[in-house]
Amino acid sequence: MYKKSIKAFQESSKVIPGGVNSPVRAFKSVGCDPVFFERGKGSKLYDIDGNKYIDCVSSWGPLIFGHSDKETVSAINFCSEKGTTYGAPTLIETEIAEKIVQMVPSIESVRMVNSGTEATMSAIRLARGYTKKELIIKFAGNYHGHGDSFLIKAGSGALTLGLPDSPGVTKNTARDTLIATYNDKNSVEKVLKENIDNVAAIIVEPIAGNMGLVTPDNRFLKGLRELSLEYECLLIFDEVMTGFRVAQGGAQELYNVKPDITTLGKVIGGGLPVGAYGGSKKIMDYLAPQGPVYQAGTLSGNPLAMNAGLSVLKRLNHETFDILEKVSLKIHKGFLRNIEETNTKAIINRVGSMMTLFFTDSDNVCNFEDALSCDTDKYSNYFKSMLDMGVYLPPSQYECCFFSTSLTNDDIDKIIHSNKIALNNLK
Ligand code: KE4
Numbered sequence: 447m448y449k450k451s452i453k454a455f456q457e458s459s460k461v462i463p464g465g466v467n468s469p470v471r472a473f474k475s476v477g478c479d480p481v482f483f484e485r486g487k488g489s490k491l492y493d494i495d496g497n498k499y500i501d502c503v504s505s506w507g508p509l510i511f512g513h514s515d516k517e518t519v520s521a522i523n524f525c526s527e528k529g530t531t532y533g534a535p536t537l538i539e540t541e542i543a544e545k546i547v548q549m550v551p552s553i554e555s556v557r558m559v560n561s562g563t564e565a566t567m568s569a570i571r572l573a574r575g576y577t578k579k580e581l582i583i584k585f586a587g588n589y590h591g592h593g594d595s596f597l598i599k600a601g602s603g604a605l606t607l608g609l610p611d612s613p614g615v616t617k618n619t620a621r622d623t624l625i626a627t628y629n630d631k632n633s634v635e636k637v638l639k640e641n642i643d644n645v646a647a648i649i650v651e652p653i654a655g656n657m658g659l660v661t662p663d664n665r666f667l668k669g670l671r672e673l674s675l676e677y678e679c680l681l682i683f684d685e686v687m688t689g690f691r692v693a694q695g696g697a698q699e700l701y702n703v704k705p706d707i708t709t710l711g712k713v714i715g716g717g718l719p720v721g722a723y724g725g726s727k728k729i730m731d732y733l734a735p736q737g738p739v740y741q742a743g744t745l746s747g748n749p750l751a752m753n754a755g756l757s758v759l760k761r762l763n764h765e766t767f768d769i770l771e772k773v774s775l776k777i778h779k780g781f782l783r784n785i786e787e788t789n790t791k792a793i794i795n796r797v798g799s800m801m802t803l804f805f806t807d808s809d810n811v812c813n814f815e816d817a818l819s820c821d822t823d824k825y826s827n828y829f830k831s832m833l834d835m836g837v838y839l840p841p842s843q844y845e846c847c848f849f850s851t852s853l854t855n856d857d858i859d860k861i862i863h864s865n866k867i868a869l870n871n872l873k
Contacts, residue, residue, distance in 0.1 A: 447834070450494045454482040475842035476826040481833070486513025488852040491838055499838040500857045504848040506840075507687050507712040507800075510758060510766065512852025518716045521757035522750060531748035539747040542756045546714070546724060549694050549759065552683075552704040556724030557733060558747040562686035562711030563591025565721035566649065568741045569707045570595055572723070573647035573680045575739035576732045581641050583648045583679075585628040587814025589656035590649060590684050590709075600625035628654055628813045629662060631669035638677045647707075648674055649682040652697035655846045656687075657817040658802035659795040667703040674706070680729070686711035686721065691848070692798040694762050700797070713762075716754035719745075769851045770799040773858065777801070777849065780862030788869040791821075799849040803828075817844060824872055831868035837861050 459465035466472045466480065473480040482494045489512050491499045501513065511518070525538075539558065546556050559565050570582050570593075582595060590596040594615045598608035608623035610616070624641065627633040628650075638645055648670055654660040674681040683705035689696040690713040698704060707725040714720050724730065734740045745751075778796050781803060785792050791807045804811045805824040811817050825843035832839050837860070840847060853861075 447497060448479065448481060448493075448495055451482045452479050454494060455479045470840075470842055470845065473841045475822065475844070476829045478826075478830055480841070481838075488512040488515070489850060489854065489857050497836065499833070499836050500853070500861055501838050502847040502849060502861065503838055503840050504850050505717065506845075507691055507848045508715060508717050509848075509850055510691070510713055510770070511761070512850040515852070517757045517761065518754050521716075521753040522718070525750050525753040528749075530750040531745055533744060536747070536749050536752070538749050538752040538756065542752050542759065545756060545759050546710070546722065549762070550685075550689070550708060550710075550724065551695050551698055552706070552708055552726070553724035554727045555730035556710075556722050557730065557741065558752070559721040559723070559741075559743050560719050560745055560751075561591065561721045562684075562709065563593055563721070564743065565686065565709040565711055565723040566590040566596065566682075566684055567593035569682050569709050569723045570647060570649065571741065572729065572732060572739050573682060573707060575737075576729055577646045577678070577680060579644050579646040579679065581622050581624055581645045583624045583626055583634060583637055583645060585650055585654075585814075586625050587628055587657035587660070587817060588649075588651045588654055588684070590651075591686070594619045595623050598623040598625065627815075628657075628660060629666050630813070631666060631673065634670065634673055638673060638679075642677070645677060645679040647680040647682050649684055651687065652683045652685065652701065652703070652705075653688045653692060653797050653800065655800055656844065657814050658804055658811060658820070658844050659797065659800050659846045660811055660813065660817065661795060661797055662697075662701065663812070667697075667701050671703050671705075680706040682707045682709065684709045687800070687846070688797075689713060690759065690762055691800060693767065697797075713758060714755050715751050716756075716758035718751040718754045720751045720755050766851060767798070770849065773851065773853045774799045774801060774849045776858050777853075777861055780858070781865050784862065784866040784869055788866065788873070790869045790872065792869075800846045801849070802843075802846050804843065827872055828868050831871045832864055835864040835867065837864045 484494045491501045597612040597615050599611040608620040610620045624637045685696040689710040693699045709723045711721040805821040822843045
């Protein structure tokens with residue numbers, strides 16, 4: 447069934463670290479060799495062994511309309527005929543910036559970069575430059591890309607000073623990142639009090655998607671907004687995952703909380719490499735060449751990626767989000783019915799078209815500690831069952847499904863039917 451993928455993985459491992467260009471793709475979390483895909487169309491993915499899958503990952507979020515959707519492909523073709531990058535200003539960059547300003551409540555000015563990591567790295571440098579303070583607060587279980595300041599785990603001891611969470615991250619870098627507990631405003635206030643006047647920013651996934659999906663308690667985000675004003679630090683919403691995915695204006699529209707800086711990625715590039723960060727003009731004008739905080743990029747805002755991204759953003763209207771909600775709700779309800787009927791210890795967290803099924807005895811998963819108590823072995827077996835039945839899920843318990851508008855009723859019925867068989871296989 448996977449013969450060619452297994453061989454391909456042996457070959458790729460000879461010339462690419464771990465055989466992949468991003469660790470999660472190696473399927474280590476689910477204990478099997480990765481599948482190599484060769485094409486996608488709509489809701490389907492096809493691997494190099496000729497197996498067909500219904501895709502529930504959408505390349506980790508970017509593909510709202512499924513694979514190689516007509517409008518995005520023609521936008522890319524139209525642009526590439528004329529040229530892909532000039533390293534100089536183009537009108538399309540202004541057009542997509544105006545679209546983002548119109549869609550995201552807190553953004554008056556936005557800078558394009560080439561990945562979510564670049565967006566978050568740049569956002570904290572801007573926050574530090576703007577506030578002239580040095581420390582940042584992040585949350586255990588939140589992922590903001592692979593920038594040194596984010597690969598930090600909670601230290602022990604009262605000051606909750608960060609410790610490197612990867613070799614290569616220096617102790618000095620780690621010391622400038624403080625760790626708080628998601629959905630626990632008091633843990634944030636404690637850190638702020640211990641480091642009074644030196645915290646530049648709080649960065650948070652307003653809906654967490656990197657410990658599996660964890661929703662913010664109803665006062666959490668508003669509480670962070672209040673604390674950042676009280677302690678004069680900036681509030682950064684990392685909406686790389688949620689931006690344009692959960693609503694036109696992202697999580698900040700859903701929860702009606704305006705951050706100082708928003709980071710974006712994934713959907714914004716329509717499948718091409720794009721990141722962005724934006725906020726008020728007052729803050730963003732601190733960036734070079736207008737202001738003193740330096741950040742640059744050869745391919746930032748390149749017309750090819752901008753055309754792909756704009757072709758998607760233009761279609762993110764209420765009808766699109768209604769379809770995403772309808773598709774996702776149907777799958778959610780079907781899975782809950784199956785969990786009940788198979789008497790499986792599992793819960794589901796969902797916001798819009800982002801969803802995680804957690805294998806846990808608990809009634810809820812509200813933070814990183816809860817997520818760590820999940821049965822990852824069970825998830826691995828579940829993942830492999832679903833894969834063998836032609837349903838492609840995220841290869842880790844700590845990731846989310848991302849549904850697309852291209853899922854048909856037959857796809858949904860098959861996903862639900864396969865889920866029930868896979869849950870029964872765990873017995
Ligand atoms: P990229 O550098 O991968 O474009 O974005 C980093 C990033 C930043 N912020 C959030 C909230 C993110 O979820 C991400 C990246 N998400 C992962 C999926 N959990 C990308 C998949 C991967 O690492 O291969």
